[in-house]
Amino acid sequence: RSRxxxxxKPYFTVVMKSSYLYSHFLYVPQNFTKNYMKKENNDILLQLxxxxxxxxxxYFGKIKGGWKKFAADNKLKKGDVCVFELTxxxxxxLKVLIFRLENExxxxxxxxxxxxxxxxxxxxxTSRSKMYKPLMGRSKQTTEIVELYDVPNAREVLIELYGxxxxxxxxxxxxxxxxxxxxxxxxxxxxxxxxxxxxxxxxSRLGCGQIEELIEEAKDELKLxxxxxx
Numbered sequence: 001r002s003r004x005x006x007x008x009k010p011y012f013t014v015v016m017k018s019s020y021l022y023s024h025f026l027y028v029p030q031n032f033t034k035n036y037m038k039k040e041n042n043d044i045l046l047q048l049x050x051x052x053x054x055x056x057x058x059y060f061g062k063i064k065g066g067w068k069k070f071a072a073d074n075k076l077k078k079g080d081v082c083v084f085e086l087t088x089x090x091x092x093x094l095k096v097l098i099f100r101l102e103n104e105x106x107x108x109x110x111x112x113x114x115x116x117x118x119x120x121x122x123x124x125x126t127s128r129s130k131m132y133k134p135l136m137g138r139s140k141q142t143t144e145i146v147e148l149y150d151v152p153n154a155r156e157v158l159i160e161l162y163g164x165x166x167x168x169x170x171x172x173x174x175x176x177x178x179x180x181x182x183x184x185x186x187x188x189x190x191x192x193x194x195x196x197x198x199x200x201x202x203x204s205r206l207g208c209g210q211i212e213e214l215i216e217e218a219k220d221e222l223k224l225x226x227x228x229x230x
Contacts, residue, residue, distance in 0.1 A: 001099050010036045011085040018078050019220040021071050025064035033061045036086055045093040046070050074098060154211045155193060161218035162190040171229045
């Protein structure tokens with residue numbers, strides 16, 4: 001349903017991940033920041049369609065200083081989709097449309113969510129490639145993403161994280177759908193990391209963004225597993 005949303009005003013869409021719901025900030029897509037959020041530090045309003053507002057701050061590519069309260073007050077859950085539409089009144093306002101996963105007429109399967117996230121990342125990387133020259137070789141100077149820094153020995157770090165995920169997921173019941181999905185996906189990613197040594201080839205085959213993003217995603221998965229077994 002969120003994909004059917006269209007507006008003449010600038011907007012961006014975020015599929016809620018567990019890390020977004022427990023953090024004090026939410027990353028704004030880099031192309032949106034570059035084109036529409038000219039100041040690096042600004043007071044903003046988050047506004048629902050019913051008129052309720054939450055004070056927040058836009059700070060170097062992130063919504064913070066109010067984001068966690070907004071997420072808690074509106075009971076956002078993993079898989080929900082938020083569309084942020086930019087409206088400039090006396091102060092910058094982001095009108096937020098919330099599409100609840102639980103309200104979908106047909107429940108979204110885990111693999112469909114994964115594919116949706118892959119499509120989003122692919123689109124983001126396509127936009128980024130037009131703005132920046134590709135990084136050559138096996139090492140990086142920068143990820144070109146705000147607050148996401150290059151990781152030395154990133155391949156080895158990612159392999160270790162995937163190993164931890166496969167170990168920790170054993171604590172979830174064997175017939176649980178979440179465990180089955182995680183084991184299948186992580187084993188596929190781990191196999192790619194073991195087969196390839198070049199970071200660019202790993203990123204290309206997995207199609208989920210830069211390896212530093214995969215590392216953050218793996219860390220989030222470990223947190224989610226810990227949450228599931230408590």
